Each structure stands twice: as C-alpha cells, then as structure tokens.
Amino acid sequence: MRPVLFTLGGVPVLSYAVFVSVGFIAAYAIRRREVERLGYGRTPGHRFVAIGALMGAMVGSKLGMVLFAADMQALWEAALNMDFTGKTVIGGIGGAYIGVEICKRIVGVTYSTGDAFAVSVPVAQAFGRIGCFLHGCCPGAHSEGPFAIGGRLPQQLYESAADFALAGVLWATRKQQRPAGQLFRYYLAGYAAIRFVLEFIRDDGGPKWLLTPVQWVCAATVLAIAVYTRTRTLTVPGSTEPPPEHP
Numbered sequence: 001m002r003p004v005l006f007t008l009g010g011v012p013v014l015s016y017a018v019f020v021s022v023g024f025i026a027a028y029a030i031r032r033r034e035v036e037r038l039g040y041g042r043t044p045g046h047r048f049v050a051i052g053a054l055m056g057a058m059v060g061s062k063l064g065m066v067l068f069a070a071d072m073q074a075l076w077e078a079a080l081n082m083d084f085t086g087k088t089v090i091g092g093i094g095g096a097y098i099g100v101e102i103c104k105r106i107v108g109v110t111y112s113t114g115d116a117f118a119v120s121v122p123v124a125q126a127f128g129r130i131g132c133f134l135h136g137c138c139p140g141a142h143s144e145g146p147f148a149i150g151g152r153l154p155q156q157l158y159e160s161a162a163d164f165a166l167a168g169v170l171w172a173t174r175k176q177q178r179p180a181g182q183l184f185r186y187y188l189a190g191y192a193a194i195r196f197v198l199e200f201i202r203d204d205g206g207p208k209w210l211l212t213p214v215q216w217v218c219a220a221t222v223l224a225i226a227v228y229t230r231t232r233t234l235t236v237p238g239s240t241e242p243p244p245e246h247p
Helices: 015-038 046-068 072-080 089-107 120-135 155-173 182-201 213-235
Strands: 004-008 011-014
Touching (some): 004 015, 046 089, 089 182, 089 213, 120 155, 155 182, 182 213
Antiparallel strands (some): 004 011
16 A cells, blocks of 8 residues: 655655546546537536535535444544545435535526536546555455455455446447436446445445445445336337437
8 A cells, every 4th residue: 555655845645635636637627528518518507517516525425424434433533533534435426416406406407417427427436446545445355365455355446447447338338319317327327336246345344234335325226227217218208319408
C-alpha cells in the first residue's frame, strides 16, 4: 500500500486524494461531452443538475455509512472528530439520484438527465477504487493465494477493472436508440451486479443476514430495473423513442 503518493515541498500528497481528483476530472470531461451530444445544455437550468448530483452524493455517501458500518461507535467517534474520510459508494449513488431529482424540480427540468452520467460515474469510481487500494481502505478478504497482495485479495483493483469495463461497454453502446434514462439504468444494474459479486471477497466486517446489506440493496436494484425495463417495453408503444420533452 502507498497512502502517500509523493511529497511536494515537504507536504505529503495522499494517493487517495489524487486518484479521486483524477476521477472527478475525467467524469466531468465525459459528462460534459455527453451533455453536448444529448442536447441537455439547451435547457435553462440544466447546469445546476450536476451540482445537485454532487451535493446529494456527498451527503448520501456519509449517511450510507450508518447502514453499512460495522462499528457504529467508531463511526460516531469519527464524526465527532471531524473525520470525514469514510464513505460508501452505494449511499453516494442513492444520494446523487435524490439530489438530481430535487434539483430538477427546483430548476424546472422535466426530462431524464441520467444518460449524461452513465459513463462518467463508473469511470470516476474506477479511479477512486485505485485510490482505495493505495490508501488501504475497503480491504479484500484475507488470502495467502497467488492473487493476494499483502495477505489480502485486492478487490479494490478488481472493482476498478470491472468499472472501467462497464464504462467501456456503455460508451460503445451509448448512441443506440433507447428510452431516455435507460443507459443510466443499465449502469445502475451493471454496477449493482459487480458490487454484489465482489461483496463475497470484501472484508468490511459488517452485519450479515444471509447476504450483506449492500448485497440486498444490489439485488433489489437489479430486480427493480429488470422489472421496470420489461414493463416499459411491453406497455409503452414506441418505447425506443426519446420522450417528447427530451431535447
């Protein structure tokens, strides 16, 4: 592990901060390109949607720790000490979604805006997981096998590779005709499937009820998206066309 990537003028530069920053920059560039392609920028107020997503993700990533934390006492002590390094991706995604929907209502955006985030979000997550690996957080299960690093499975790197692969598939298929918002739902289902599998080799030490809380959330997400997609395909004529309000 290498929590300090390098020092600059005697100041340590944390690897986690560097890779998270790179992820944000890459996600911003990709999303901006997708906003232009989809024509969202022509709608007044759309520029505030990303702000709603960011604020919601920040809040959700912290509140999600309440559900997924193994040691609530340690979490409470960290909050009292103003230690805000701990986050959960699942909570961040949920918070971002809520933040976007609230922001859209405020600024009057009535169409689905998720497709602009579909590729950018897994790219940001992929870089972030590299930062997690170097920082030593979100550890994998103990292992002495050939794929272990430092006595643990590098599940952070597995997720990073899977996130990059998911982003690649979504990027390659993003121009296919489909209902507005469907590309983002594919991202949600894809990431939920990735996380469901990787939970088996994580070492969070959290509570388990046959499956971990995260796995229950992921399974419910995949099922809900599958049902929604199937229902829409069967009941909405011409469902491959963008909705009328889509710019």
